[in-house]
Amino acid sequence: MAGPTAQASATPQRPQGQTPAPPSFRARWAALKNLPPFLRLVWRASPGLMLATIFLRLMRALLPVTSLWVGKLIIDEVVRLTQLDGPADALGWLGSGRADHLMLLLVIELGLAVLSDLLARLVSLIDALLTERLTISLTMDLMAHAATLDLADFEDAVFQDKLDRARRQAAGRMSLMGLIFGQLQDVVTVVSFAGGLIVYNPWLIVLLLATLIPAFLGESHFNARNYTLDYGRTPERRELDYLRQVGARSSTAKEVKIFGLHRFLAARYRELSERFYRERRKIARARAFWGVILTAIGTLGYYAAYLWIVGSTLAGALSIGDLTFLAGSFQRLRSLLDGLLTSFSSTAAQAMYLEDLFEFFAVRPSIASAPDAIEVPQPIRQGFVFENVGFRYPGSDAWAVRGLSFQLHAGETLALVGENGAGKTTLVKLLARLYDPDEGRILLDGRDLRDYDLDSLRSAVGVIFQDFVRYNWTAADNIAVGRIEARDDRDRVQTAARRAMADQLITKLPEGYDQRVGKLFAGGVDLSGGEWQKLAIARAYMRDAQVLILDEPTAALDARAEFEVFNRFRELSAGKTAVLISHRFSSVRMADRILVLEQGRVEAEGTHEALMSRGGRYRELFELQAAGYR
Numbered sequence: 263m264a265g266p267t268a269q270a271s272a273t274p275q276r277p278q279g280q281t282p283a284p285p286s287f288r289a290r291w292a293a294l295k296n297l298p299p300f301l302r303l304v305w306r307a308s309p310g311l312m313l314a315t316i317f318l319r320l321m322r323a324l325l326p327v328t329s330l331w332v333g334k335l336i337i338d339e340v341v342r343l344t345q346l347d348g349p350a351d352a353l354g355w356l357g358s359g360r361a362d363h364l365m366l367l368l369v370i371e372l373g374l375a376v377l378s379d380l381l382a383r384l385v386s387l388i389d390a391l392l393t394e395r396l397t398i399s400l401t402m403d404l405m406a407h408a409a410t411l412d413l414a415d416f417e418d419a420v421f422q423d424k425l426d427r428a429r430r431q432a433a434g435r436m437s438l439m440g441l442i443f444g445q446l447q448d449v450v451t452v453v454s455f456a457g458g459l460i461v462y463n464p465w466l467i468v469l470l471l472a473t474l475i476p477a478f479l480g481e482s483h484f485n486a487r488n489y490t491l492d493y494g495r496t497p498e499r500r501e502l503d504y505l506r507q508v509g510a511r512s513s514t515a516k517e518v519k520i521f522g523l524h525r526f527l528a529a530r531y532r533e534l535s536e537r538f539y540r541e542r543r544k545i546a547r548a549r550a551f552w553g554v555i556l557t558a559i560g561t562l563g564y565y566a567a568y569l570w571i572v573g574s575t576l577a578g579a580l581s582i583g584d585l586t587f588l589a590g591s592f593q594r595l596r597s598l599l600d601g602l603l604t605s606f607s608s609t610a611a612q613a614m615y616l617e618d619l620f621e622f623f624a625v626r627p628s629i630a631s632a633p634d635a636i637e638v639p640q641p642i643r644q645g646f647v648f649e650n651v652g653f654r655y656p657g658s659d660a661w662a663v664r665g666l667s668f669q670l671h672a673g674e675t676l677a678l679v680g681e682n683g684a685g686k687t688t689l690v691k692l693l694a695r696l697y698d699p700d701e702g703r704i705l706l707d708g709r710d711l712r713d714y715d716l717d718s719l720r721s722a723v724g725v726i727f728q729d730f731v732r733y734n735w736t737a738a739d740n741i742a743v744g745r746i747e748a749r750d751d752r753d754r755v756q757t758a759a760r761r762a763m764a765d766q767l768i769t770k771l772p773e774g775y776d777q778r779v780g781k782l783f784a785g786g787v788d789l790s791g792g793e794w795q796k797l798a799i800a801r802a803y804m805r806d807a808q809v810l811i812l813d814e815p816t817a818a819l820d821a822r823a824e825f826e827v828f829n830r831f832r833e834l835s836a837g838k839t840a841v842l843i844s845h846r847f848s849s850v851r852m853a854d855r856i857l858v859l860e861q862g863r864v865e866a867e868g869t870h871e872a873l874m875s876r877g878g879r880y881r882e883l884f885e886l887q888a889a890g891y892r
């Protein structure tokens with residue numbers, strides 16, 4: 263139930279304006295718990311590819327020890343043969359048949375090398391495909407989840423940070439998949455090498471681990487520091503992105519030039535990014551310094567073991583083949599373990615970043631349909647009733663509307679007037695349930711708005727906002743967004759365009775309805791502010807909802823055009839419930855009823871004539887505007 267209580271209890275989870283402290287050390291390691299759900303995401307992206315990569319990697323994992331063992335057998339065989347009396351040249355040896363076993367071993371070694379190359383290529387092919395699939399499915403999951411969330415979430419800076427980090431996961435955290443599978447492969451290889459070493463001397467393994475652990479701890483420490491830095495700097499990074507966009511977007515280019523903002527933008531960018539760079543450099547330097555020392559400990563361990571192997575061979579306890587096998591195993595094991603521990607620590611680091619992704623998926627909307635939600639009646643019989651409605655935007659102490667009571671009767675055209683900030687748009691957002699009131703309630707045909715199914719409500723109410731979106735798609739699609747299910751119904755799109763008086767401008771475009779508009783993509787044609795508005799108004803006709811609301815999308819039209827638009831709107835939506843918002847009283851006066859808002863409540867209501875004869879704010883504002891035209 264997403265009532266005022268739910269709203270209130272949801273607020274503390276969304277502290278506005280400050281980024282929470284980075285997670286503690288333990289929490290960072292606890293982030294490893296995110297790996298299983300991550301692997302489930304990979305599995306969902308493509309079970310077949312995931313199984314294939316695991317299988318091939320397991321095969322690859324066993325190749326190194328096998329090939330080293332065959333190498334040892336080859337050397338022992340060569341040593342054995344050189345101790346025999348035999349032919350003086352290589353061909354003689356081959357012809358004598360005594361080198362057949364050696365030849366077989368060489369062929370096996372060659373086969374293993376070819377197989378290893380083949381497997382490496384296959385694995386990288388499959389990993390690349392799997393990464394693509396994962397990127398697609400993760401991005402789609404993100405989009406689908408974002409669509410369910412509250413408008414309030416999108417206006418919250420902390421939420422924006424979270425979304426930003428989650429997006430970066432979808433784009434940048436793909437290497438984690440390769441990392442996890444690579445580790446699995448390396449673990450199997452390590453076990454196979456360790457098995458070999460244990461047969462000769464188990465202490466070698468202990469020595470190896472003891473000398474590698476310091477380097478591992480160092481790595482994980484610096485990874486955690488990097489994460490903390492990234493985490494704490496998310497707001498700055500978003501601001502960096504923002505600065506880049508302001509400097510490079512066609513929508514901002516005009517103003518940037520006129521105001522000569524480019525230097526300011528560049529300076530601000532430099533200042534922010536320099537700070538970031540200095541912090542990163544500090545960590546990178548410390549990492550390099552400690553890296554050298556800790557790795558030296560590992561190297562010492564390796565040579566200690568080498569000493570033992572060489573000594574044992576001299577003493578006759580090991581063969582030359584054993585010497586090469588052990589020295590090779592030990593060296594490989596050392597670099598494998600080193601790599602494994604480092605990559606384990608970066609897996610933990612990446613798992614911390616995953617935390618952000620799952621945290622984002624865990625955000626639940628507070629505005630949702632109740633389980634027993636009902637459909638909006640068709641037709642709406644009584645209309646909407648606002649009862650003492652109060653609402654504050656999340657994170658704001660000021661009431662945007664309070665004590666707001668009025669009725670919107672079914673079938674009437676209601677105009678809202680009031681000065682900037684009076685609460686007109688807020689009223690509309692509450693009516694469309696983009697927000698829920700903090701106080702009072704809104705009824706539709708006698709039932710609380712929250713009792714209705716959200717999809718059914720949204721489909722019954724069509725709003726064109728003043729800051730409607732200029733989609734850089736075709737002219738037809740710009741209209742079709744009003745009811746995207748009917749996108750292919752060209753007749754409907756054209757009728758909507760005609761009604762909004764947009765058809766003339768569209769037919770003048772080089773490719774008519776199929777002309778891409780906006781400057782974002784090649785071949786796009788830009789439109790004037792008023793032309794964009796006509797496209798947006800056509801969306802209202804395309805939507806053809808029971809309740810149609812135009813929240814000042816006509817500000818760029820001249821007074822006559824706005825008058826015509828509103829007049830047609832009133833005629834064409836006859837019998838429908840309509841709400842018009844405008845600052846132009848010449849347009850407003852044609853409504854059945856006018857609501858005058860002031861500081862979030864109703865100051866007066868009535869027809870134009872009634873409000874004029876009553877005097878007060880409406881008449882004052884009307885006359886002020888009329889005087890301006892004289």
Ligand SMILES: Nc1ncnc2c1ncn2[C@@H]1O[C@H](COP(=O)(O)OP(=O)(O)OP(=O)(O)O)[C@@H](O)[C@H]1O
Nearest residue numbers: 417655658662680681682683684685686687688689
């Ligand atoms: N997203 C928001 N977050 C916080 N406060 C907001 C937000 N949107 C509006 N407000 C505040 O709520 C109040 C009512 O704003 P609203 O947009 O409803 O006014 P309006 O009557 O539509 O104004 P205008 O004529 O300028 O469009 C204003 O004080 C405004 O500052």
